[in-house]
Every structure is written in structure tokens, then in C-alpha cells.
Amino acid sequence: MAKLYVDVDKYGDEHASPVVEAFHSAIRDLVRKRLDESGCGWSEFVFGKSHELITQDDMAAVEQQLLDAGHKFDWSAAISPRERPDAYKASAGTSDEDLKTFCFEHPDAPTAEADGDGRALRGVGDNVAKYPQNVTGTARYVRSSDRVLKWLSDGVPDNTIAVIDDSGGTLTAPILEQFKGVICAGGTVRSHLGILTREYGIPCFMNAKVTGIYEGDTVEMECSAAAKPAEFYQQGKEQTANVWRHGKG
Amino acid sequence: MAKPQLSYAQLLETNNMLQTNGDECYWLCVTRTVQESKLFPVPSYMLLSYLNCFYRYPGLLAKIEEKMSAEEIGDRMRNMGVKIANPSMGWGLTNFYLLGREWLIAAGLLRPQDAADDVMYVMDFWKRYQLAWHRNDGHLFNKEFDHRGQFLPERQLQVFHADLYDCQTGDELHEAAHQFLAAASQYCFLIACESRLCLHTQGPYKIDDQREMIVRDHFDLSECSLPWLDGVGAEVPYNNLTVTMAVDDCHFHICDDWGSTEAEPEFKADKLSGIGLYTSDMLSEGYIPVGMNSREELTQTFHELAGNIKDATAKLWQRIAGWSRDQMMDAGAITYYACIKDLAHVAGVYDVDDWMKIDHRADRFRPLFNDEYGRDCLGEMVGLISLPQQQISDYSMMMHSNAPKRVYTPIPYDILKTGDYVPSVGDVERGITYLPEKEDRYNTTQGTLTLSEFNRKAADFVPETLQNDRNLLCETWVKFHYDSPQADDLYKVHQKHSRLLKDRGAGLRRADIEKIRSQE
Numbered sequence: 001m002a003k004l005y006v007d008v009d010k011y012g013d014e015h016a017s018p019v020v021e022a023f024h025s026a027i028r029d030l031v032r033k034r035l036d037e038s039g040c041g042w043s044e045f046v047f048g049k050s051h052e053l054i055t056q057d058d059m060a061a062v063e064q065q066l067l068d069a070g071h072k073f074d075w076s077a078a079i080s081p082r083e084r085p086d087a088y089k090a091s092a093g094t095s096d097e098d099l100k101t102f103c104f105e106h107p108d109a110p111t112a113e114a115d116g117d118g119r120a121l122r123g124v125g126d127n128v129a130k131y132p133q134n135v136t137g138t139a140r141y142v143r144s145s146d147r148v149l150k151w152l153s154d155g156v157p158d159n160t161i162a163v164i165d166d167s168g169g170t171l172t173a174p175i176l177e178q179f180k181g182v183i184c185a186g187g188t189v190r191s192h193l194g195i196l197t198r199e200y201g202i203p204c205f206m207n208a209k210v211t212g213i214y215e216g217d218t219v220e221m222e223c224s225a226a227a228k229p230a231e232f233y234q235q236g237k238e239q240t241a242n243v244w245r246h247g248k249g
Numbered sequence: 250m251a252k253p254q255l256s257y258a259q260l261l262e263t264n265n266m267l268q269t270n271g272d273e274c275y276w277l278c279v280t281r282t283v284q285e286s287k288l289f290p291v292p293s294y295m296l297l298s299y300l301n302c303f304y305r306y307p308g309l310l311a312k313i314e315e316k317m318s319a320e321e322i323g324d325r326m327r328n329m330g331v332k333i334a335n336p337s338m339g340w341g342l343t344n345f346y347l348l349g350r351e352w353l354i355a356a357g358l359l360r361p362q363d364a365a366d367d368v369m370y371v372m373d374f375w376k377r378y379q380l381a382w383h384r385n386d387g388h389l390f391n392k393e394f395d396h397r398g399q400f401l402p403e404r405q406l407q408v409f410h411a412d413l414y415d416c417q418t419g420d421e422l423h424e425a426a427h428q429f430l431a432a433a434s435q436y437c438f439l440i441a442c443e444s445r446l447c448l449h450t451q452g453p454y455k456i457d458d459q460r461e462m463i464v465r466d467h468f469d470l471s472e473c474s475l476p477w478l479d480g481v482g483a484e485v486p487y488n489n490l491t492v493t494m495a496v497d498d499c500h501f502h503i504c505d506d507w508g509s510t511e512a513e514p515e516f517k518a519d520k521l522s523g524i525g526l527y528t529s530d531m532l533s534e535g536y537i538p539v540g541m542n543s544r545e546e547l548t549q550t551f552h553e554l555a556g557n558i559k560d561a562t563a564k565l566w567q568r569i570a571g572w573s574r575d576q577m578m579d580a581g582a583i584t585y586y587a588c589i590k591d592l593a594h595v596a597g598v599y600d601v602d603d604w605m606k607i608d609h610r611a612d613r614f615r616p617l618f619n620d621e622y623g624r625d626c627l628g629e630m631v632g633l634i635s636l637p638q639q640q641i642s643d644y645s646m647m648m649h650s651n652a653p654k655r656v657y658t659p660i661p662y663d664i665l666k667t668g669d670y671v672p673s674v675g676d677v678e679r680g681i682t683y684l685p686e687k688e689d690r691y692n693t694t695q696g697t698l699t700l701s702e703f704n705r706k707a708a709d710f711v712p713e714t715l716q717n718d719r720n721l722l723c724e725t726w727v728k729f730h731y732d733s734p735q736a737d738d739l740y741k742v743h744q745k746h747s748r749l750l751k752d753r754g755a756g757l758r759r760a761d762i763e764k765i766r767s768q769e
Contacts, residue, residue, distance in 0.1 A: 012637025017625035028357035168286035169438040199431035
């Protein structure tokens, strides 16, 4: 069997990710095999015969090996499980039907019983910008382009505090300006969603750790708290603002 | 321009650039953002783009330099706001190419010495471009300047400074500018498939003891090289817009090679105290004012542009929402790969097949790039630095992390003795796309052109700033010759469109600009 340049490595061995390790091991096996079969040396192979001998079908087979072993891929873009539901884990909490019972359940979300004003702590987030007063509105999840498309035609319901797990700026691009507030379960204050909400003057918590907030709940964001500086992430410093649910005890 | 030849000195320099680019790439990726999207498969399309860069950049850069050198394009870039700014040039050109190389090494498909001629050339092209573009601040990239980018000459800064309209929270211009900036940022993220590649901020420039000026560019807003803007971008009248901003009581301590900023205290809307608006491209004589004849006209222009941009955002979003995953992959990969396409537009050698297609050699790997592999592999390459070849001697301490790692594998020096390397990936080969073919319309400052018209005009165009050896009249020359007719002529080229400085010449200093502003 042919030996590859990277087969001898004094300091490196395995990848951190099992999926990356599985794919790269399979590709290296394939390269050894095709190099042997080609009957040529590396110099002719690397930018010559390998372009014909290492094919797109080979790469599809590399992925299929993992699927055949029972693996289902995590998804990040909604289009991925929609096109290949057999290859990806189920995308729960995206349809209107699912959202009747769905909620984010972050294991590290701080919670407390309702206070005298009926506010129950349901989590915290990194405040993007400080505002004079807290904001209260109706929690509505935005986790699919279907919902964005619907609200793009019908308008965003009044008083919506969008609960999101996409720290990007594109999923909600055409309707973002209509949100009263945003609670995002990912990213940092410097993520694109953080940048855009700050420019629009919309209260926003990034990296939110929340639990037990359901579609239609009344929630209050403590956006009067101090904004989290970007350098705190590198310094490992925490500075959060609270998210309360009203009225459910 | 002769390509660099393999030698010990050349390898030392090339490997130095690999190391410094890797150090900065790590810092940017770890500290500046978290990239994700529910709409686009972002890490997956990034991986596809990196491979496309690896296979195609060497051939395309050589094609550009047959017409115009990297350093001449860099010289021209000091006088316009087009996409070959940051993040494209300070980060994208080198790092996208090198990440493609690193992926192929990890997969066993490349040895670190293979494509050595290509690596030397790509890094050398980058160095020459950057040194020319950064000529006024004298650095190779913003990282080297402690994260600052001061590209513009005094004569341009004086025009930007003088023609700013004052504004403050609550007035109509301030509100209109603020709304425009938010809408434009959002549109730029969408055009660029969730990336920052259509936005660039440079500076800061000191206006007075209490104020700094930053210059923010927005690229590819109208019908341009990107096929997904055909139709939807038609109502946006300018392809590139540059906004000049004066900011009170706020110091921009980071202006990085991604073109993004950090300020202390934080830059919020209430700090904005002056604003201006310009357009430019590779066919314009520098920056052309937009709506700058009066305060009222500028306010109205911001309102109208924000409206155009919001309409275009909604239309583009609906188009994208209907795409297949392969189309999203293509658009994202092309956005990254073609971030340097304006090099070809400046030189007048742009070809749609060169820049809007995925090379078949890169496309072979597309089936690997599902969401999980994309996320994990990108995370390993630029965040964890955990690919096996990125691990180095246990005594080593990487910049910013102190871990025994490095982002990019150097070219081994033993090839000088053995000659055992394959120099190049070769020419650009056939490409594919799942997107509709680009329609033959390009919105420029010379009107809407076909590509052949655009290329012809670009190839023939020599901006006044480069005519008559003006390019060699640098800031040091000005310092010692400002009282000469030649210096006056130089300044008047930049003052041609200025509301307050037209024909004022070279004798003014910063304090004079403030006096002129106060007399308006």
C-alpha cells in the first residue's frame, strides 16, 4: 500500500471531531488505493491523474459509509434536513405545529419562582446594547424560512420578541426591523445579528441561556442592564442580563 | 512581473507570510465573531470556496498581472471604495487560498511542498498589492499596524473632512443616515450569504482632539458580477457606496483586516456627529459625491436609498429562500472565492467563467460538505487548530493561544536540496454552477454596461491620480513640496468634486479645514 506524506507525523495523530476523523481517514485510504492503482509516482498523481481518479462519486461513498453505520448529521441550515431528511437529525421545533409545545431548554439557564410582580426568571443573555428601560413583549420563535416568508407577507405580529437560535443576519433579514426585541440562543454581541439589532436600535440578547419560554408567553428583557463588551469573551468574563416570563407563576 | 523563483530567501519570506497570516486568521476567527446561519450552510460553502481558491487563484492572478501589476491595482485602490479592500485583501486572498491547501494536506491529497511555486506567487502578489494599497500607512496589513488602516492621502481626507455635514441625535439627517446604515449593513450580509465581504471600514483618522473619522464602504449593491443580484439589484442606483462618518468622544482602537471596528467607549448612534456619502468604482475619477449638494438633499438621498435597499433585501431574500442547497453552496462559495474578482475588473480581464464557477477539481469534494462535517472541519482548521498537521513541537507556544500549534504548514526547506516538489496546480480548468447564468448587465459609474464594454473601458482607463507620474508624488514628497504648482495640481485632482475645497490646492492643514467648515 502506498505511503502518504502525512502518514508519518511526530506531533499530530487524530482529529478532534469524530466525523472529520472518519472522513479524512477514508479519503486517505482512498488516495493510497488510487495511487497504487494508477501505477504512477506522486509527481504525476498529485495534480494529474488524481483529478480523474479521485471522483465526486468517491466522496459520496465516503459520506455514505458513515450514514450506513447509523450516523445522522447535525444540521445548521434548514435547507439541509429538508432536502435530505434521511441523512440529518430531525429538525424539531420549526413548524407551527411543533412550536405549540416546543421551547429552548438550556441546561445552564438560571431560573427562579415568580417574584411579587409575577416575573419568573427563565434565563439570561449577553446584552448587545444598553437601553433606558426594559422591554416586554410576546415570545415568538423564528427558526425557519417558512415563518419568515409568512410574516414577510402578513407582517410580523405586534409586540413580537423573536426567540431565535441563529446568530446570523440573513434568516430574519427582511423582517428584523419589525421585532420589538430579540433573544438569540447563540453567537456573541459581535455576531451579525448583534451588529444589526444594535444598528436598528432593537434590544437584543445574544448567547442566551433560557428555558421554559413557550410560543405566546409574555417575556421581559432586562435591556437596561450593562452591555457585554466584546473583549469579555476573550477574557472569559461573564456579564449577563435577565429574561423573565410574566404571569405563569 | 516576474514570478518569484525558488530560493532560500524566497522560502523564508513565503513561510513568514504563511505564519503571520495564520496568527491573524486565528485571532480574527476566535475573537471577532461566531459564523452561523439557519439560512445558508455557511461552514460547508466556505470549505468548497477554499478549494476553489486553491485550484484557481494562481492562474487567475497571473492572468490579471499580464495586464496590470498587483502594485498598480493597489495604487489605484487608494482612490476608490471597491471590493478589493478588507476583508477580501487583508484576509481573504491569502487565507482562503491557504485554507484550501491545508484541507488538501489533511486529506492526504497534497504534500506541504506541492504547489510551492503557486504558494510563493500568491503570497508575493498579496504582499505587493498590500504594500501599495497600504503605502500611506507603511504596513503590510492592518494587523501589523496594531489593527488600524489609514490608506487615504491627506488630499482625500481633507475633502472627506471638509464636506461632512454635521448631524446630531434627533435631527432629520442623523435619523436618515442611521436608518440607511442599518438597512445597508443588513443588505450587505444578505448579498454576501451571511459574510462580511460586502462591508469594509477603514481608519480611524483624527479630525480634532475629540473626534475621529471612519470611512465605511458598501460593495456590490446593484446589478454587478453576482448573478443573484440580476433584477433584484436593479433599483439600487449605485453599486458601491462609501459613507464618511465623524464620531465624537470615541476612539476606534481596532480596525481589523476583516474591515470591522471596536471603539472605546462603544460607537453608538449618538456618537455620530458628521456624515457624507460617495460612490466610486474602477471607472470613476476617485470618489464622486452622492446627494452632497445640500444637507436636505443628503437627507432625502439617505431616505430614498434605504427604501431601495429594503425593497431589494425583501426580493433577494425571497429568491434565496427558494434556492436548493447546491445553489446556496454555490452562492456562498462564489461570494468567498470571488471576493477578489474586482482585481480582474480593474485590469479589464474579467471573465464570468473564471469567477462565477466552481472548478471541477474542487467540485469533486462537494458531497463531503454536509452541515456537521462543515462545522466540525472548519472549527478544527481555524478555531481548535486540531488538524494533525497543525500540531508542532511541544516546546512551541502559538501566538494568542500558547498551544503547540500553527494554522498553516510551512513549505519544507529540503526541497532546495531534493527538488522533490510539484510546482503548480496548473491552469484554470472547467467550472460548473447550479445558479442561473449571469445576465450581461453591470451597473458602473459609467452607466449600465455589458461585460465586454466594461472590460474595454477598464483596460483603457487611467485615473488622473496615476497620470503624469502623479502616483509617485507621495505624502513624503508633498511634505517637502506642498508650495509647488505640482502639489497644487495634485490636490486639485482630488478636490474636483468637493463642495468646500474645489481648487483650494495643497496649502491647507487640518485646522484650516475646520475653519472653512465653520464658515459654510
